[in-house]
Amino acid sequence: MIFYKYISEFLFIAFIMLVFLGSLLAVRAKVLMHGVLGLAVSILGVSGLYFYLGSMFLTLMQVLIYVGAVCIVIAFGVMVGKTPTEVEGLKLKAGIFGMFVSAVVFILLIFSIKKTSWKIPIKMSGDFSIEHLGYTMLTKYCLAFELISVLLLAAVVGAIIIARGGREEINS
């Protein structure tokens, strides 16, 4: 039995590696399309972590929505324009500034994670099943569900109106 535990831990570390390397590729890629691929890899890793957190439904949703929809939409966006030319000095300065800011945020938040003592709940109600999730979503959190649908409708209509006419120049 302990053997299966080792395999599970090994897979967990593999998913963490996917997240790390994918996100590094996503921000450091020279070609924008490679950045989109890195985002997809990183998202696949996060969906594996969702599986370890007990939610099969969100694992599938993550792959479906992010890899299937968001990454494809971004790939369309990449094909619109040509990759920007590199401005060496400016880029270097922005890179150092970005590293500084993210290092500060990382150190601050890691200290607060270390210091906080989390309270474990006394008793659980409900479980991780899809039935319970669907029941809660359509009764107690009905407003959130309806808001997502209205938001997506508004976003799609807005996107169509803004992007109408393709990439030709406007006559004005």
Add this chain to the structure above:
Amino acid sequence: MILSGCLTTYLVIALFLLVIGLYGMIQSNSLIGMLISSELILNGAGLNFMAFNRFLSPDPAIGQIFTLFIMGIAAAEAAIVVSFVLAVYRRFKSIEPAKVDELHG
């Protein structure tokens, strides 16, 4: 030591996603790169919610619904930003944020 049964592991991974998204957002020189970084940040937020949901929440459905909400927002955001990029490219012939400076004095 069991790595996958510990809240801190997930929090650190989510923190890493946030930090690398911040870094990418600052150093990127195209609008699409910034969009990719923002997706990373939103992923980190979702992972955080799921971790708290698994270890600290009394009802496991709440965090899942919130993560679904984040995914919906990320999808809507991606659609809107890509259409913005189309419109910006149409007007400025470039997707670099530094080139979009019509209001610059």
